[in-house]
Amino acid sequence: xxxxxxxxxDPQDRRLPRIAGPCVLVIFGVTGDLSTKKLMPAVYDLANRxxxxxxFALVGFARRGWEHHDFAKVVHDAVRQNARTHFREEVWRxxxxxxxxxxxxxxxEESFADLTETIADLxxxxxxxxxxxxxxxxxxxxFQTVVDQLRSHGLxxxxxxxxxxxxxxxxxxxxxASARELNHIVSSVFPSSSVFRIDHYLGKETVQNMLALRxxxxxxxxxxxxxxxxxxxxxxxxxxxxxxxxxxxxxxGIARDVIQNHLMQLLALTAMxxxxxxxxxxxxxxxxxVLAAVEPPKRMDLHTARGAYTGGWAGGEQVxxxxxxxxxxxxxxTETFAAIRVDVDNRRWAGVPFYLRTGKRxxxxxxxxxLGFKRAPHLPFAKTDTAELGYNALVMRIQPDEGITLRxxxxxxxxxxxxxxxxxDFAYGGSFTExxxxxxxxxxxxVLLGDPPLFPQHEEVELSWEILDPILNFWGTLPEQPEPYExxxxxxxxxxxxxxxxxxxxxxx
Amino acid sequence: MAxxxxxxxxxxxxxxxxxxxxxxxxxxMGMVLTLIIVCDxxxxxxAMKASMEAGREHPSRILLVVSGQGRTAMLDAEVRIxxxxxGEVVIIRMRGAIAAHPASVIRPLLLPDSPVVVWWxxxxxxxxxxxxxxxxxxxxxxxxxxxxxxxxxxxxxAENYMPGDTDLSWTRLTPWxxxxxxxxxxxxxxxxxxxxxxxxxxxSADLLAAWLHNRLNLEVVRRVSHGPGITAVxxxxxxxxxxxxxxxxxxxxxxxxxxxxRLVALKRREVTELISEELRxxxxxxxxxxxxxxxxxxxxxKKPSTKKRTTTKRTTTKPTAxxxxxxxxxxxxxxxxxxx
Numbered sequence: 107x108x109x110x111x112x113x114x115x116d117p118q119d120r121r122l123p124r125i126a127g128p129c130v131l132v133i134f135g136v137t138g139d140l141s142t143k144k145l146m147p148a149v150y151d152l153a154n155r156x157x158x159x160x161x162f163a164l165v166g167f168a169r170r171g172w173e174h175h176d177f178a179k180v181v182h183d184a185v186r187q188n189a190r191t192h193f194r195e196e197v198w199r200x201x202x203x204x205x206x207x208x209x210x211x212x213x214x215e216e217s218f219a220d221l222t223e224t225i226a227d228l229x230x231x232x233x234x235x236x237x238x239x240x241x242x243x244x245x246x247x248x249f250q251t252v253v254d255q256l257r258s259h260g261l262x263x264x265x266x267x268x269x270x271x272x273x274x275x276x277x278x279x280x281x282x283a284s285a286r287e288l289n290h291i292v293s294s295v296f297p298s299s300s301v302f303r304i305d306h307y308l309g310k311e312t313v314q315n316m317l318a319l320r321x322x323x324x325x326x327x328x329x330x331x332x333x334x335x336x337x338x339x340x341x342x343x344x345x346x347x348x349x350x351x352x353x354x355x356x357x358x359g360i361a362r363d364v365i366q367n368h369l370m371q372l373l374a375l376t377a378m379x380x381x382x383x384x385x386x387x388x389x390x391x392x393x394x395x396v397l398a399a400v401e402p403p404k405r406m407d408l409h410t411a412r413g414a415y416t417g418g419w420a421g422g423e424q425v426x427x428x429x430x431x432x433x434x435x436x437x438x439x440t441e442t443f444a445a446i447r448v449d450v451d452n453r454r455w456a457g458v459p460f461y462l463r464t465g466k467r468x469x470x471x472x473x474x475x476x477l478g479f480k481r482a483p484h485l486p487f488a489k490t491d492t493a494e495l496g497y498n499a500l501v502m503r504i505q506p507d508e509g510i511t512l513r514x515x516x517x518x519x520x521x522x523x524x525x526x527x528x529x530x531d532f533a534y535g536g537s538f539t540e541x542x543x544x545x546x547x548x549x550x551x552x553v554l555l556g557d558p559p560l561f562p563q564h565e566e567v568e569l570s571w572e573i574l575d576p577i578l579n580f581w582g583t584l585p586e587q588p589e590p591y592e593x594x595x596x597x598x599x600x601x602x603x604x605x606x607x608x609x610x611x612x613x614x615x
Numbered sequence: 616m617a618x619x620x621x622x623x624x625x626x627x628x629x630x631x632x633x634x635x636x637x638x639x640x641x642x643x644m645g646m647v648l649t650l651i652i653v654c655d656x657x658x659x660x661x662a663m664k665a666s667m668e669a670g671r672e673h674p675s676r677i678l679l680v681v682s683g684q685g686r687t688a689m690l691d692a693e694v695r696i697x698x699x700x701x702g703e704v705v706i707i708r709m710r711g712a713i714a715a716h717p718a719s720v721i722r723p724l725l726l727p728d729s730p731v732v733v734w735w736x737x738x739x740x741x742x743x744x745x746x747x748x749x750x751x752x753x754x755x756x757x758x759x760x761x762x763x764x765x766x767x768x769x770x771x772x773a774e775n776y777m778p779g780d781t782d783l784s785w786t787r788l789t790p791w792x793x794x795x796x797x798x799x800x801x802x803x804x805x806x807x808x809x810x811x812x813x814x815x816x817x818x819s820a821d822l823l824a825a826w827l828h829n830r831l832n833l834e835v836v837r838r839v840s841h842g843p844g845i846t847a848v849x850x851x852x853x854x855x856x857x858x859x860x861x862x863x864x865x866x867x868x869x870x871x872x873x874x875x876x877r878l879v880a881l882k883r884r885e886v887t888e889l890i891s892e893e894l895r896x897x898x899x900x901x902x903x904x905x906x907x908x909x910x911x912x913x914x915x916x917k918k919p920s921t922k923k924r925t926t927t928k929r930t931t932t933k934p935t936a937x938x939x940x941x942x943x944x945x946x947x948x949x950x951x952x953x954x955x
Contacts, residue, residue, distance in 0.1 A: 112796060112799045112800055112803060113799065113806070113830050113831055114792070114795055114796040114799050114827075114830050114831075115796055115799075115800070116830070116902060118901045118902055119792075119902040120896065121789050121792075121892070121896070121900065121902070122789070122792055122793050122796055123789075123793055125793055125794070125796075125797040125800075127797075127800065127801050128801065128874075153880065154880070156790050156793060156794075156880070156881075159797065159801070159879075160794075160869035160877040160878065160879035161869075161874070161875075161877050194880065194882065195865075196865040196866040196880040196881075196882060197880040197882075199866060199878055199880070200866065200877075200878045200879050200880045203877070203878055230875070231875055232875065232877060233871070233874035233875050233877065235874075
């Protein structure tokens with residue numbers, strides 16, 4: 107085959123979507139929640155949007171005595187229940203042709219021999235041409251076994267004209283050392299360009315929109331620095347408790363679960379310099395630079411806060427406290443709320459504290475980034491006129507009500523001069539996001555296309571751990587349990603004090 | 616909420632919009648464009664439905680201009696906001712002398728600054744350049760497949776092309792074109808022949824043939840089938856055909872030499888989906904321009920013929936210089952047009 111440009115492609119022709127090449131997606135841990143709630147529906151939605159190639163195959167691997175058709179039924183049900191686009195018989199027929207199941211144990215030689223054979227059959231029958239993506243939806247403890255198996259069965263080999271990629275989910279380790287080890291395991295078999303770490307936040311439309319807001323506009327960039335911004339708050343709150351994740355969550359805690367990946371990525375996107383282009387390497391370089399400039403707090407006792415929810419009433423329901431949840435030891439020191447202050451030591455951000463907080467059983471589910479601006483240097487109004495005036499803020503709402511809010515002062519109608527904070531809202535319609543691709547869709551498509559800009563690489567992961575490790579170590583030395591906080595509120599009082607010390611207050615998101 | 620206005624004018628409609636929005640609690644809508652839909656009573660229902668669906672993806676102010684027959688001048692309006700309506704919808708019924716000056720009503724109702732799109736779901740003016748409403752818009756959408764003589768309709772579009780025009784018969788092709796382009800991504804080889812098979816009187820098939828001709832610089836053989844729509848495209852290569860065949864309008868089979876035959880969903884899309892796709896881009900579609908213009912190029916280059924042909928001998932030009940050749944073809948016919 108000669109290398110030639112495709113005559114049907116034209117850079118002018120922006121209507122044409124990119125369709126992934128024929129390939130096999132193998133999902134390990136296919137019986138898990140993630141797989142039925144997100145992955146399978148996303149695969150269907152992609153097919154429905156015409157973005158999957160005609161030769162696409164989905165292979166499930168799990169410890170179940172299923173036949174292909176049993177698995178197909180599972181996928182069918184998952185799609186029916188959770189897909190965002192309409193169920194269409196012909197799309198299902200296209201997909202179901204390539205659905206296979208391999209029962210077996212991860213450590214078992216024979217199961218992997220079966221898997222290898224199934225994939226080889228598919229390469230033949232579906233023309234998938236040796237292109238394989240392995241989605242490890244399994245606990246990180248099993249990665250070693252799986253990647254070793256993949257290697258010994260020749261599934262990880264990178265042959266010319268074919269690709270073999272591996273997709274892993276958070277957590278990417280539980281501290282710097284384990285993250286390095288994990289990376290070592292995966293990269294010993296797959297080159298780093300073939301490792302796709304999924305942080306589903308980065309697949310969200312609004313997160314990508316942050317880049318547009320910052321770098322496509324003239325309006326915001328001039329004030330996006332310490333001359334105008336005096337602090338930044340990044341919040342990711344959940345209204346639910348730990349639910350059935352006790353086994354995973356206890357001992358890990360929310361800082362490892364959320365701050366290390368999601369909040370650090372949001373921080374990087376908020377604080378980074380403009381990349382020279384939107385190529386993966388450029389974006390990554392900027393994110394790495396800014397993460398390398400992030401300093402953990404000097405006084406850990408003053409600028410970190412942690413808590414654990416107690417029993418009580420949240421959202422009109424009576425809920426159990428963290429320590430009363432099933433399989434949580436009563437002396438657990440795991441935090442369900444974490445707030446930290448970090449500083450970004452560079453010219454743009456020196457002196458601007460970044461406050462990161464996340465928690466479970468807070469008042470509502472919300473993720474947002476808020477830039478708080480300095481007060482005007484002079485107010486030509488009587489003091490009483492501006493008593494109600496807070497500070498200007500630019501809020502990027504990531505979920506659930508995606509959009510952008512600008513807070514500023516406006517005159518209250520009436521004969522008196524009174525200035526009060528008001529909101530200017532931009533919402534690209536909650537409806538818009540219904541029909542726009544879900545984060546997993548976008549990310550799975552990018553894996554199949556081999557397009558990496560939205561995936562963090564191990565350098566970013568390690569840099570985040572370098573920021574978080576000292577904080578986690580400090581918390582580890584504390585004898586007491588995390589401060590209890592009432593469910594359905596905004597966290598423990600120590601978090602409020604932490605900001606009050608610097609003269610700020612948390613926004614109520 | 617819905618407000619009905621009879622014997623009204625643009626200022627009153629504007630006031631009603633404001634009132635309706637306030638009474639809905641001034642929701643922040645972030646409307647991104649104004650969509651003007653021009654239709655008559657018979658097309659109204661379908662157009663309304665399609666635009667509401669499209670409005671879910673692109674929150675807009677939708678102005679439905681329904682013109683009726685009659686001598687007495689009349690202007691009625693209905694303003695709908697909230698209650699399942701995406702964005703704002705105004706249905707404007709006009710007849711008599713007013714119907715000859717629709718822009719006078721519509722101009723004050725456009726959203727400030729945001730792009731304006733006008734869509735004729737059915738009948739549309741012969742020359743858009745001379746239409747009042749077309750002049751308000753950045754994008755103009757027509758659908759020649761609804762015309763009594765679709766092919767003639769498409770040729771009219773080509774003759775009167777203005778940047779920003781698109782015919783939905785072109786939008787219908789996107790999945791076909793995407794699949795064909797993907798097939799050549801995956802199987803890069805020299806194409807020696809092209810065949811397009813479709814039902815009679817299908818303007819999309821004409822455009823597809825013209826596009827393939829422009830891109831590949833090959834004679835396109837046309838074959839008539841019973842449809843629905845386009846039923847097959849075959850690109851001949853030395854090793855065999857790259858073929859996409861869709862006999863039922865739903866599920867296609869996809870063949871590439873040396874690989875097994877596979878199924879691919881290729882449903883004929885609803886108008887709603889087509890409109891949503893169109894509203895995603897506000898810039899002129901240059902590829903459509905060069906394709907549609909080649910339908911009415913100089914006599915010698917006139918490609919599409921719906922005659923049944925079974926010849927296997929075709930002229931095969933070297934496809935190395937395809938791109939410039941295609942460009943040239945587009946330009947030539949373009950300049951030919953402006954002169955003629």
